[in-house]
Amino acid sequence: MSKALAMDKTTGPGPSRPADDAPIIRARNLHKTYIMGSARINVLTGASVDISAGELVAIMGASGSGKSTLLHILGALDIPERGEVRYRNVEIFSGGASLRDRLRTETFGFVFQFYHLLPELNVLENVLLPAMVASSILGWPGRKKAARAAARELIDDFGLTPRIRHRPNQLSGGERQRVALARALVNRPKVLYADEPTGNLDARTGQEILELLERLNDAGQTIVMVTHDRTVAARAHRTLNLREGKLHKTAGEKQID
């Protein structure tokens, strides 16, 4: 395992090891409503979840059930109308936008179904982007070398070295998703949120991405993954179902309080 994939021990043990009992993410009673014209769509109606360090958790649900919304709220990309999300006992919506910005930079990583790479940047630059966001203009010269080394290592680990100067439009879907994964990991996040990471890929490429995620999890990376694919969800330690705005455990269908 490369250094890049060797996660910070504070994230807890990998899936092969029992997860820490104390959850690093604790979400309670999340509510989110979308207003579309005259219609009010209550996407989340009191969803709660705990995520422990080192877990690989899959969130399933029907299309439009609010899986992505939940993931975005857990990852501080979106704000619920009610409820709270705590990261290591710190309420992430109480500290204002700056706290959420910092969490997204340093603590959370995101992988999206549609990769969301910046088309003007090549592979290396896309991967380096979070590292640049985390660094001030004055601090960058001192950090640049290490950041570039970490980015190159990730790119190498993900088999993208031959493509390092390529732009996203010159890459296949699988390659793009690997670039997105590398970008999400470059700042060594404590929690990786993946929104349908294989949803836009063919089966074989999707399988490769899943294997990568498993490798990461094995290395101690906490991963929360949204999927509608049962076979994908089956590879998680734990699967939660989002129905009627609330999360349910798959085993026993019991709602999490």
Added chain:
Amino acid sequence: MYKLFLCLRYLRKRLITFIAILMVMANVAIMLIVVSVMGGFLDMVRERSRSLVGDIVIDSNSIQGIPYYQEFIDTLKTEMPDVVEEGAPVIYTAGLLKLPDPRGPERTTDRLDVTEMVRIVGLRLDAAVRVTGFGDGLYYNKYYPGTTTLAPQTQPFLDIDAMGTFSLPEDLERAFLGYLETEANAAEREKWLPRDEGPAPRPGRWDPPPIDPDAKNLPLPGMIIGVDLIAQRTDDGDYERWMYARGHEVWLTMLPISAIGTFSASGVRHVAGRYIDDSRTGVYDIDSRCVYLDFDTLQDYMDMGPQNSSELLFTLPSETRKTLEREAIDDALRQVFAHHDFKLSPEAKVTADKEVEAWVILDGAYTFIIEQEEDDLNVTGGLKLPARASQIQFKLRDGIDPDQAKTRIVDAWASFFERQRGKPDWRFLTYVDESAIQTWEEKQSTILGAVEKEKALVTIIYGVIAVGAIAMVGCILYMIVQQMTRDIGIIKSVGASAWGVAGIFLGFGGAVGVIGAVTGSAMGYYFVRHINGVQNLLIRLNPGLRVWDPKVYAFDRIPNSVRIDELVMIAIGAVIVSIVGSVVAAWRAGRVWPVEALRYE
């Protein structure tokens, strides 16, 4: 760090960015060209205007003029030697200039006489040269230093030797060789070297010896004529002389004005003079209107010198004419001298004879002749009037601020005028109150103000155009933000703050401004520096493309100097307005909600 990185990347990778940069560049270049050309024009006008008058000018706002001018000049030079270096009186009057056909009076058909309405200026040449830059614009005096004088003189004809070769009179040739000998004029030596064939060329125009020298060799007062009256300005800014040679006889017609503003009793003056030089101030309005005479000569022509005899005419009401009663004459004179408590003294006598109806003698100091003519009865005042000038110009010592000097001179003038009260004829000199004392800048404010306003107007017009262009830059940036909504979501998803994202676009606007300003400044600077070459190229392609006509703008070259402070101001302005133009786009970018943006396709 990402702000700078993304800002620079978007600058390089988006075609629309180049359009924004091009717009800023074009506007900066245009603004620089406009401001530089107009500013240069203003500077040239200012420089020329500065050289036309003294540092301080005292004008008579009445047509009678300023009395005691020489006394005042002497007073200032004595009382304020640290302020005033030199003073020079000037007389202005309107008149007609007649340039007789140089082919002689014997020619009776197809005559080429030219008559122009002119402004006749009387000046003491030596003083005018010291007080103003007048001497710098004298053509013949430049090439034949020291030979231009306004004193009566004969025409300097070309000499002719036994071989039939023409040459200049010895004194003029010597003066010209002296001109060539100076180091500053070394480059011109080649041009005036003797030729194998014909006489060596000499600047100016000279007549060959007359058939009857005596007839044409009368000493006449020297006259300097504005160059546009005796030459045609060519498109390249040079002059093509008409047939008038140096020393050619010209005529002036003028109407003397009495001390109280009426036509002088001496009537219209028609006097001859010799054209001995042409004045090239560079200001068309002056060069096409002014003829210069010796101050004392013109003063004499205009009856503005010291007078001992009667030259003043007053029309009396018909009733007074009939009676010639003392009180009636008192009333009539009081009306004439409206500002004064004027009354005939008991000793005044009223007499009459065949030609002159009555004599009024006041205290033995003034004599008024009441003339009876067929229809009019006039009072003619004969009194010792002081000499008058239309204007006094002062040159100040180096480093003296004209505005401060003006304040002191105004006080000095009031004090000086007060001292004149003791003189017997001060009551007639009401016009001194109307004299205006101005600095050179105030004096030339009409022409300077016009050019300044023109510059301001053109700058405002182009500024408005520039604002439109900046609005376009803002629109372009807004479009870019629209296009980049998803990218903004991505950038925010990796932790960029709203301010950070806004900073990308503010920086982007600033970078567009900086690049546009730098390239536009360089382009504008290069264009301005070569603007005359560009015009020459256009003229070669099509003469109708001439945009700067020396006949219109008085200067033969388009001003091509760029003021660095103006360049910097325009460049900084462009950067600022580009940033301002990007504010809305940046604000919107900062407000993009990442989740919404990531859904944006």
